[in-house]
Amino acid sequence: MLIAAVLIVIAISLIYIILKYRYYTDPDDGIPGLPPEFLFGHSRSTGLLSGTSVSVILSRLQQRYGDVFTFWWGHKRSIVLNRIEHVQYVLSNRHIYDQGSITADGFSLIAPSGLISLQGKIWKRHARIILPILKRAKIAHLIDKITECTDDLIHSGQFIDNHVNTKLAQQFNQLFTNIFARTALNYDPNTNKSSSSSSELSLALTDFIEQSARAMLAAGLPRILQHLFLRMNQTYQRARQIIHSHILAIIHHELSRVKQVNEKPSNLISSFINSFDHDGLNEDELFDEIILLLIGGTETTSSALSWFVYYVSKRPSVQEQIKKELKQNNITVDTQLTVELLDHLVYVDAVVKEVLRHAPVVSAITRCTLQNDEIGKELKSDGLPTVHVRAGDTITIVMNNIHHDPRYWKLDPQVFLPERFLDEDRDHHPCAFLPVSIHLF
Incomplete structure (x- = not known):
């Protein structure tokens, strides 16, 4: 009995170590972020499971870590981008950044053959x-x-x-x-x-x-x-x-x-x-x-x-x-x-x-990286950091952070002011306002 118990403990320990190393270890790529928890990633430690909204969580993490950081959705690691230059590059290169697996996996629970659940050639056909x-x-x-x-x-x-x-x-x-x-x-x-x-x-x-x-x-x-x-x-x-x-x-x-x-x-x-x-x-x-x-x-x-x-x-x-x-x-x-x-x-x-700027109906969108790439490489002269990504990495874009970033709005982005879209902020950067996110598709 003692030997059996020891073997069970060893087996459980090995499984934990393998899973922890395989799915819950942050690669050494220089991107900051909280250390992930086994099984939960950041879902428990940030309050996501207890009801804190995704927008609030990712806003706090941006204040702590800057414009580029990691967030773990369970065992899935994601690189969160908050600069519109990075966002525009990702959304403009569908051949490199396909529908995010996190988004696809979530909707595939309900409708595995639906457009948002698909990727690649099948997505294009639908x-x-x-x-x-x-x-x-x-x-x-x-x-x-x-x-x-x-x-x-x-x-x-x-x-x-x-x-x-x-x-x-x-x-x-x-x-x-x-x-x-x-x-x-x-x-x-x-x-x-x-x-x-x-x-x-x-x-x-x-x-x-x-x-x-x-x-x-x-x-x-x-x-x-x-x-x-x-x-x-x-x-x-x-x-x-x-x-x-x-x-x-x-x-x-x-x-x-x-x-x-x-x-x-x-x-x-x-x-x-x-x-x-x-x-x-x-x-x-x-x-x-x-x-x-x-x-x-x-x-x-x-x-x-x-x-x-x-x-x-x-x-x-x-x-x-x-x-x-x-x-x-x-x-x-x-x-x-x-x-x-x-x-x-x-x-x-x-x-x-203005309502959708303050309360976007989708908190974030994700993209899956199809090949190794360097986001922001061409814009180094503007002081923009280059983000090195590998094939398989997930990219997350947070609407609320961008919608309230004073770098992209002439009028105070914290204030509810519909007139901004008729006057000073009428010609805002196209990626500074992602209200309903057609980019989900």
């Missing part, structure tokens, strides 16, 4: 099909449905004058779940309230978003634990099955319809149907793309709208300017909105930009 469908001209005809869903929320009685609303995030989540259901799935939650299958779908959409978000927030934990959480999560599995069945039914219906009738697509899935050719998407790939739209569209947009209400509600002068611009363009509660009319709302656009 991007060629998906991105054109998401352009403004392709979704402009959905404005009426979006407006109807928003009116339904406003008139639902959930907003009470002179009453502090503590459920904005949940209400906006439900709003964009309804918008997704109506624009992508041809499901109207108002006209289908009596249908048990429709209410089941509405609940499934909400449950799926909540459980998916919980799994993806645990990005620093070992991947096997994330998989186990979703596999054993009955709420998630049930919601996914309901959504899967509903989407496949619509796909089959649309496939048969488009063969008989030549008309414009009535929803997003209809738009995707045209990709069903020899070089297009199969059913599983299409399902994953729809799932990514559900998660990405709902979580990011509801977050942005919640922050919009938060910032604007505290600034009466901004509210007055918005009302003034609406009046100048003869926009009332009865006005039918169009893309052309929205383009005239210059100040509103500036407010939205």
